[in-house]
Amino acid sequence: MDPFIIKAIQLLLSLSLLIVLHELGHFIPAKLFKTRVEKFFLFFDVKFALFKKKIGETEYGIGWLPLGGYVKISGMIDESMDKEQMAKPPQPWEFRSKPAWQRLIIMLGGVTVNLVLGFLIYMMVLFVWGSNYIGPDDMPRGFAVADQFKEFGFEDGDRILEVDGKEMQNSLDINKHLFMRDIQTITVLHQNGNEETISVPEDIGSVMFQEGVMQPFVPIQYAVVDSVLADKSAGAAGLKKGDSIISLNDTEIGYWHELAPIANENKDKKVELVYKRDGKILSAEVSPDEDGMIGFTSKRDFDIQSREYTFGESIEEGFNYGYWTLHDYVAQFKYVFTTKGATQVGGFGAIGGLFPDGWNWQGFWLATALISIILAFMNILPIPALDGGHVMFLLYEIVTGRPPNEKFMEYAQMVGFFILIALVLFANGNDIYKWLFS
Incomplete structure (x- = not known):
């Protein structure tokens, strides 16, 4: 499908x-306080309804306009x-x-x-699926660091150990934490074996947003294609899963993070992509889009750890996860009121993009x-x-x-x-x- x-x-x-449960949140206390509810609708019934039935004093129904739902409470x-x-x-x-x-x-x-x-x-x-994480020991090649962050003392190959003195369980969360949380220090392990605690500016999230550096830390991994988007340039050029990228626009590619700068320099231009497939060297023309995207994702080549939770642990960890999800959403909401942020506000298409491409109950519930x-x-x-x-x-x-x-x-x-x-x-x-x- x-x-x-x-x-x-x-x-x-x-x-x-979510709409039905939200409206129940109004409906139940209204009934408890003996307040009449005239209508309870999933979706809006402008002019007509797809289905409606009156039970007692309340008319229940499904409207045709899927922009929300409502309960009509008497005298409101x-x-x-x-x-x-x-x-x-x-x-x-x-x-x-x-x-x-x-x-x-x-x-x-x-x-x-x-x-x-x-x-x-x-x-x-x-509780059902547990959680996945990638620790510093699972990324032996560490992170590739954006040039703007090298000015603070970070280096290519760094592994994240601690954030504000606390152990960083999932290293891949570092970009999100920098953007939406008040991080002051990051402790890293350099490739030479030395540990260093580096201070970051107080307004680092705003700096990342304004300069467009939303992924200052990218895992260093080999440039091997994992999936290809059919409607993007890579799909049209015939790239397939397992292809190893050799060069882009005559610039040799050793690792995945080396692709982005070249693609960004050649937006909407046709450039040559050289890759290896089944021992053969092939080439194709690709055109990075306005976001510098070619249309494929990398094959993760480092270990992913998993953790299971008891019922009690899942309650505590689930509460923490929910709290920080709400915190992070509120923290990034301020960017909506900027010119750049306003252009990134999304509707139903953006919300739909939160769900996985294939049916996956874990992904469905996380998005919900x-x-x-x-x-x-x-x-x-x-x-x-x-x-x-x-x-x-x-x-x-x-x-x-x-x-x-x-x-x-x-x-x-x-x-x-x-x-x-x-x-x-x-x-x-x-x-x-x-x-x-x-």
């Missing part, structure tokens, strides 16, 4: 699960903009008639479910956990029309003792809705632009 279809199915299944100013209902006297079963603390719990329910779900999935994944945590964070942002907007107004009411004016709430809801539509169009527009021109 085509990888695009597999990703699309996984995305639809994941979002359906939400995306339905039911002004007729709001013009009538408040009823005991309506949202607006409940104490502010109950309304706050109802509004926080969806975010809470997404956050807890993400943590629980990570715990489950670690990440999306769940992202949804929790995005939904709690203080934007009208999001849960966070309702929470913001409820906190105002709790502090001041009076709710915001209903007319103001209606206008705020409309503004928030248009902001969300604009963001959805912008993010998916970025996906389409990248698909058309990359």
